[in-house]
Amino acid sequence: MNINELNNKPMYSDKTGNPIGQGTKVTVILNLGFMMFLQYLTFAVWWIPLAAYLANLNMSGAQKSLILCSMAIGSMASPIVGMLGDRHFNSEKVLAVLNLLTAVLLMWAANTTDPNLLFVVILFAMLCYMPSWSLTSSIAMAHTSAEQFPRIRVFGSIGWVASGVFSLVAVSIFKVKIFDGSALPLYCGAATSLLACLSNLLLPSTPPVARGQRATIVDLLGFRAFSMLKDRNFLVFMVLSLLSVIPFSLYHVYGSEFLQSQNFRFITFTMNFGQVVEIFFMIVATTIIIRLGIKWALVIGLIALLVRYASFYLGIVTGENALHILGILVHGIIFGLFYVGGQVYTDRKAPKELRAQAQGFLAFIVWGIGFFLGTLVNGWLIGHYSGNANLKTVYHWEPVFVITTFSSLIILLLFIMLFKREEKK
Numbered sequence: 548m549n550i551n552e553l554n555n556k557p558m559y560s561d562k563t564g565n566p567i568g569q570g571t572k573v574t575v576i577l578n579l580g581f582m583m584f585l586q587y588l589t590f591a592v593w594w595i596p597l598a599a600y601l602a603n604l605n606m607s608g609a610q611k612s613l614i615l616c617s618m619a620i621g622s623m624a625s626p627i628v629g630m631l632g633d634r635h636f637n638s639e640k641v642l643a644v645l646n647l648l649t650a651v652l653l654m655w656a657a658n659t660t661d662p663n664l665l666f667v668v669i670l671f672a673m674l675c676y677m678p679s680w681s682l683t684s685s686i687a688m689a690h691t692s693a694e695q696f697p698r699i700r701v702f703g704s705i706g707w708v709a710s711g712v713f714s715l716v717a718v719s720i721f722k723v724k725i726f727d728g729s730a731l732p733l734y735c736g737a738a739t740s741l742l743a744c745l746s747n748l749l750l751p752s753t754p755p756v757a758r759g760q761r762a763t764i765v766d767l768l769g770f771r772a773f774s775m776l777k778d779r780n781f782l783v784f785m786v787l788s789l790l791s792v793i794p795f796s797l798y799h800v801y802g803s804e805f806l807q808s809q810n811f812r813f814i815t816f817t818m819n820f821g822q823v824v825e826i827f828f829m830i831v832a833t834t835i836i837i838r839l840g841i842k843w844a845l846v847i848g849l850i851a852l853l854v855r856y857a858s859f860y861l862g863i864v865t866g867e868n869a870l871h872i873l874g875i876l877v878h879g880i881i882f883g884l885f886y887v888g889g890q891v892y893t894d895r896k897a898p899k900e901l902r903a904q905a906q907g908f909l910a911f912i913v914w915g916i917g918f919f920l921g922t923l924v925n926g927w928l929i930g931h932y933s934g935n936a937n938l939k940t941v942y943h944w945e946p947v948f949v950i951t952t953f954s955s956l957i958i959l960l961l962f963i964m965l966f967k968r969e970e971k972k
């Protein structure tokens with residue numbers, strides 16, 4: 548498809564590809580945008596400060612890493628949920644059930660501090676929540692073109708930013724000195740998840756496109772999208788996406804612990820500076836993909852990953868907090884161009900009947916296997932280069948950031964060399 552064809556293609560259509568009317572279009576966009584807003588607000592409000600909360604509970608490094616791995620393990624359920632949306636149930640109904648279960652489990656997690664029980668409860672919460680990332684993407688792309696998807700997904704970034712503002716408001720409402728690092732974010736996550744469940748009932752109908760087709764064990768596991776790896780470019784993309792998440796997860800999982808060690812007070816609010824930039828790049832992502840092609844859009848995202856950890860390292864060495872802020876700001880470029888751009892690329896490559904499973908497969912590889920490895924590897928690195936003094940953890944972040952900087956550079960160079968430029972679409 549060339550640019551002229553894209554310009555002549557309806558921007559918003561129903562499940563069968565037919566253009567929809569102006570009034571219906573506005574309603575659909577508002578519903579899809581609100582879906583993204585609540586889905587990412589639900590997650591950001593409690594996950595961002597979770598590492599700091601676990602550190603304040605004086606958990607061991609192994610206990611903390613195990614609990615933080617729950618996100619990756621939860622992502623591994625994404626292909627199975629994608630199969631349910633492709634073959635058996637309306638996707639918006641599956642999403643509503645998942646959000647209801649997440650709300651119940653987060654409320655339970657807020658009321659326990661036992662490390663073993665907390666791991667089990669958060670694990671089940673993540674098994675319900677993490678598949679929603681690929682599910683919301685497939686719902687949105689079922690009612691609009693893949694190239695226009697970033698303009699729907701941007702509402703998720705706005706929701707993520709709202710979580711930072713929410714944390715400041717909560718400090719005032721609950722009259723507490725500490726919001727981040729306490730159990731209050733878990734309560735807030737439960738409340739927003741319940742609201743998301745109710746709003747899902749207003750989403751446009753997204754019936755399974757492969758209803759009635761015979762399901763094999765491969766379909767049951769949601770792994771039919773493995774067949775897409777026969778495409779060499781897609782294989783390179785998936786392998787390097789997996790590897791990129793290992794350094795990426797250092798910030799995503801342990802960022803609150805790092806900022807807490809650097810004496811930042813409003814951690815959720817500070818980390819959301821990156822989401823403000825992400826909003827901008829979500830808006831312009833479509834233009835970047837069309838004009839530069841998918842390869843160079845993804846390359847820019849990987850360059851930003853390299854800049855992040857180089858900035859963190861230099862910030863530690865020089866003592867300049869402005870460099871830490873720079874490392875936070877480029878998050879929007881990394882996520883908006885590489886990871887959301889990767890969702891667009893995956894939707895473009897997937898057959899129509901496998902789109903939900905393909906998004907689930909991407910989530911399984913990137914946010915499942917990749918995040919699991921990244922959480923363990925980075926947890927080990929932080930523990931290896933840290934010590935204890937006067938019952939407090941003393942961090943040595945310099946070698947950690949040196950390692951992640953060089954690994955990000957290697958992934959960038961491999962991607963440039965191995966991923967072949969494709970026709971602009």
